[in-house]
Amino acid sequence: MPSQAHTPRRPPVSLIMANRNNARTLDLFFERLEQNTSYPDLEVVIVDDESTDGSLAILRRWRDSSRFREFTLIERKHSGVMRSLNAALEAAGGELIAAVDGDATMETPGWLETMVDFQAADPRVGTVTGAVEFDDGTVQGYGAMLVCPEGLYGRGARPSEPAGRRTAHERSVNPPAEEVRHLLVPAEVDAAMGPCMLYARDLAREIGGYDPGFSPVWFDDLDFSMSVRRHGLKNFFVPVRVIHWLGARHRRDDTTRAYIAGMAARRAVARVLPARAKRFIWRAAGLDRIPPERWQRYLHHYEYWRRKWGWDFVNPDMDEVLRRWGGTEICWAYDAAMRAAGEHVIAGYERSASSRVTQQRA
Template sequence: MDASPPKPAARATASPLRLWLEALAWRRRRLLSLCRRGWASLRVRGLRGTLARLRPSPPPQPFVAAAPRAPAAPGELRLPCPDAPRASIIVPVHGQPALTLACLQSLADSGDQAGFEVIVVDDASPAGTTEFLATIDGLRLRRNESNLGFIGSINAGAAMARGEYLVLLNNDTTVVPGWLDALLATFDAYPDTGAAGSKLVYPDGRLQEAGGIIFRDGLCWNHGRFEHPDDPRFNFVREVDYCSGAALAIPRALFARLGGLDAHFAPAYYEDADLGMRVRREGLRVRYQPASVVVHHEGASAGTDPTAGMKAHQAINRGRFVGRWREVLEQAHLPPTAGADAASERGRRHRVLVLDACTPMPDRDSGSVRMLALLRLLREEGCHVAFFNESGSHDGDYTRALQQLGVETWHQPWLGGLPRWLARHGAGFDLVVAARHTVLGPVLELLRLHAPRAALVFDTVDLHFLREQRAAELAGDRAGLRAAERTRRIELDLIARSDRTWVVSEAERQLLATLAPGARVGVVSNIHEPVAGGPGFEARSGLLFVGGFRHPPNVDAVRWLAAEILPRVRAREPGITLHVVGAEAPADIAALDGHDGIRVHGHVPDLAPLLRQCRLSVAPLRYGAGVKGKVNQALAHGLPVVATHCAVEGMHLREGEEALVADDAAAFADAVLRAHADAALWQRLSEGGLANTRRHFSPEAVRPVLRALLDGLPAR
């Protein structure tokens, strides 16, 4: 809102020579790590499988502020006007018919799914404006007999509205398709949202506002002003002090309860900041929604001279605003000298950096389900969370899903070289969580150097050396045993050099108590929300196997299942079908589709229908480590599981009550047939699996571990 930007906080920078040396050392460590991993992948997956893992993700499409379509003639323009709109878009106007027409044309072309009506409030415009507006089909029009200004016009439009939400929209804007659906989705995703604002972009493509900041002295600042709109700092859902009334949504009932925009700030300026303060006084949140993009031709309607015309009220109303909110500002807001970045995180508990090999893809692997749940829990505990994957790739909808979760998700080209990025940002973090030894190993020294105040957690995900060792023992692979021993030394070294270590099961914690007796090891297992109430025994049939085929234990499991277990099952019950779900199946597994009662589905984005259709989940894993997400997922949905001891390791499952367990093909087939035919046993296993999930694998089971860690960090 104000033209004078706050001074940025001072930031220490390393010398170019030091950064170059650090980058050289990091690249050497990373190259060694990649070579080890590449060799291991070649041995296990072969050349084709290894090359598939190296396939890069396409870069994100940069934002371009496209010119709006030439407006139709007023008599040809048609706007939707449903009987029960979800949103009422209020556009105040005073003259400027060309601007208004371009705005309305963009609304007509937006393609949003949400039903909306458009209310234009003509604020005593010069002759001719009302007549041209009256020719637009579907438009609801109100004419003010005298000039009421922005505040009076918005309140007058709100009195006519029928939608569940009011959307305030300047007439000097053009909306980007999908803007309204994204804006309203904020209220669905975050039920405590009282107001939500769009990303405002200048016509030349620069960012105008990523939410508003209010400083202690009443200075209001558009966060990200003149920055690039694709910068990760401005592309995640975030709580803010206020959002500009140029594109702002609020529940109609809340707007009425608050008395609308306050005429104390008439005719305009600071009314949106005041509204944000009143929303937050109600115990609700104001959120910035980056997926809702609106191009704002700022100044086209009100001018830009702060000493003349409408803009002159800006300085006057700042004094009024401070007079009303002085106590809150002094107690809870930062001075301008703190800088915009610090002020944008006001009230956050801790700053947390999370690193992993890949962006979480929860429809593809269980590790992603766990990581996504961890990120969500950290956000729920009031932390600012930054994330990037090992390659710095932008992974399309998966990256955008993290941003919608409220995670500051970094990617190329914004990430740049890791040493330089950490030199710039590392000192601000209180906690770093690095998942997998392959990720932490190359960067540990950089983290210690550039994030000296941060507690470092090594999240093993599972003990990789244990999985490698078991695979090598099963195959009689002496070279594999030597590789597993190298991985063991690497993991134990990282455990010794980290402040804390997370494993996913009590069995692994006990193992580390012997191998690394001085380490601080905690259990942060898989995380699943129990989903009760699915179809019963009689409405289901068939078996379900779920597992991504980049993971070698899943390949081995399906081959064993198809060759030795399923033939025994179908010899006694020929009608039983096996559904195999997982991306990137090897050719021999893909070829099983349609033969001997096997359906190979490949990648299935939404497993819910199969989880509700099948009678049993099977997990015949012969090697592996950690807690198996496929088992957790089935139990959390009340789907009984037949598994090997390896598959249920560390899951606290009671045999015969919460799962059936068998390790040889004949016993496994017998267990499948028994559970598939016995309704009483099926029901007992279903209820037991849900109870196990609630006790050991729900978010509430993990939350105390995270809280204890966060409580032990120094206060900001």
């Protein structure tokens, strides 16, 4: 038997999700969650933001199936993802919160134990996030970086426009996951990513939860992560795999061999075309155009971020960022002592993980 000193603590966890029209992926989400989650003390709290696509019937069916020991479904009038997440936080009874998205699936068995163990490794850990990949096999981000000259990008990907002259945060080069496997080790990152993030419930309540100023959706994960850093804590990445089904225009039962084969064909083409050629083809075909409604929301959120945090995360003026936030955890990457502290957290987690593996083999 492992000694008490090396037995990982398993505090109660509330998995929360704000759902708005994710019917096409919800069954897949719950199937993978059930398949890959073995955590002993887990409750599921779902808030539906007045979906119009059949989501409610799916959510009620899963709630009534008893396949999860505790499953709370809250049905609200449409108010946006941030307010729905805050409602989920209010209803959550767990000591820790695992916030996930309904269009992202947990692919690593034991993913929650890994995240909880890292969170427990050091009191300086604020959030823990996973390895988010798109359903075509490319990387969305292994954590997010935004306090840097390049501006916001998913770690493992990179901006497709020059630093200081970017037009939108989403214009990026997203490589096949196999090209960046070396990044699949614990690391400190600027921010967690919304499809998969773990944090203490009391911390979330202390920072005021999710800011409705980013309603109805987007950038809540980045804002939350900066609030965590403003409180003197850190954000980390661990290699638990998450597939974000952003490209899926299908119901769950359309995730067929034909669809998967199509994704494989796209990956094969991506591997043989140079990045510059791919960007040219996309632009020539008009595939990089941002729909007007989404663009207007981006502009609102970009401006709201500037007013709240004092810098532009698409084209940051790092002199201004350092003037305002230097010496705080927001600018951890520019401070040798803070970088060393993050490395110490990771080393402590790895020692504990190694010790547990040794004991299990004994």
